[in-house]
Structures are given as structure tokens and as C-alpha cells.
Amino acid sequence: MNYIDILLCIPLVWGLYKGFTKGLVIEAATLVAFGLGVWCGITFSDYIAQKMRESFGWETPYLPIIAFAFIFLLIIAFVFLVAKMIQKMVDGVALSAINKIGGAVFGALKFALMMSVIIFMIDAIEESYPMISFKTKEESLLYRPVGKIAPFLIPALDKSKVAAMMPKDPSPALP
Numbered sequence: 001m002n003y004i005d006i007l008l009c010i011p012l013v014w015g016l017y018k019g020f021t022k023g024l025v026i027e028a029a030t031l032v033a034f035g036l037g038v039w040c041g042i043t044f045s046d047y048i049a050q051k052m053r054e055s056f057g058w059e060t061p062y063l064p065i066i067a068f069a070f071i072f073l074l075i076i077a078f079v080f081l082v083a084k085m086i087q088k089m090v091d092g093v094a095l096s097a098i099n100k101i102g103g104a105v106f107g108a109l110k111f112a113l114m115m116s117v118i119i120f121m122i123d124a125i126e127e128s129y130p131m132i133s134f135k136t137k138e139e140s141l142l143y144r145p146v147g148k149i150a151p152f153l154i155p156a157l158d159k160s161k162v163a164a165m166m167p168k169d170p171s172p173a174l175p
Contacts, residue, residue, distance in 0.1 A: 019107015023099040029083030037075040116150035
């Protein structure tokens with residue numbers, strides 16, 4: 001176990017704790033709300049901006065951003081309200097313990113996915129700019145297993161595209 005394992009454990013334990021305190025329903029809802037909010041914001045912001053322009057006579061170059069923010073916040077609020085209602089039903093049916101345990105697992109997995117994306121980016125960048133020594137990565141108990149999560153769940157990830165964005169001027173690796 002080395003410093004990388006400690007750096008990876010902190011967010012994983014935090015995700016476990018937050019997932020346990022919020023429960024599976026709320027944890028899943030936050031992920032769904034974020035994804036759905038971004039998608040709806042991107043998809044409908046031009047339409048809503050046009051309706052705002054027509055209805056209120058607003059003429060600003062920031063109207064699409066305002067429309068995106070409006071849609072995003074509206075979706076998040078709606079999903080959160082639905083999740084709270086589901087949470088109340090789950091608590092009423094005595095499934096609270098299962099909800100908490102599921103939330104802990106989901107929370108840890110959510111943070112593991114985030115850490116995996118970071119590892120993916122580090123590995124891609126390291127093709128041009130070494131940052132972490134090979135030995136340190138090999139001695140780490142969590143670096144490789146956590147690093148495999150994002151490419152497994154998101155097969156479209158491609159290191160070569162990220163690495164291609166980096167200039168080819170390598171710096172020395174950290175110990």
C-alpha cells in the first residue's frame with residue numbers, strides 16, 4: 001500500500017459514507033438528475049431560449065445559457081422531488097436498511113467511477129508526460145483495479161485521443 005492507495009481510499013470511503021447517509025434512491029436520483037439535466041439542457045435550450053425571446057422580448061447572447069441553466073435546474077428539482085417521494089415509500093415499507101446498504105455500495109461505485117476516469121486521464125497523459133513511476137503504480141493495490149472501471153463501463157473511451165491532445169515534451173516522473 002502506498003500514497004496512491006491512500007489518495008484513492010479517501011474518496012471511496014467518502015462515497016461509501018455519503019451513499020449510506022443518503023440511501024440508494026437519492027444516490028441514484030442524483031446521478032440520473034445530472035445526466036438527464038445535461039441532456040435535456042443541451043437538447044432543448046435553443047427551443048426554450050427562442051420561447052423566452054418571443055414571450056419576454058429578451059435579446060441577450062446569454063439566453064441559450066440561461067435557458068440551459070433553467071432546464072437543468074428544473075430537471076434536477078423534478079427528479080429530486082420524485083426521489084424524495086420514492087424515499088418516503090421505501091422508508092414506509094421497512095426497506096430502509098436495504099436502501100442504506102445499497103446507497104453505500106452505489107456511492108462507493110460512483111466515486112470509484114470518478115476516480116477511474118481520473119486514472120484514465122493520467123494514464124493517457126503519461127504517454128507524453130510521465131507523472132507517476134511504474135513501480136509506484138505496480139505497488140499500489142487499487143490503482144489498476146480502479147483504473148479498469150471506466151474503460152469497462154464506457155468502452156468509447158480512447159486514450160489515443162486524449163494523448164493526441166498533449167504536446168510531446170515529456171517531464172520527469174514523480175517518485
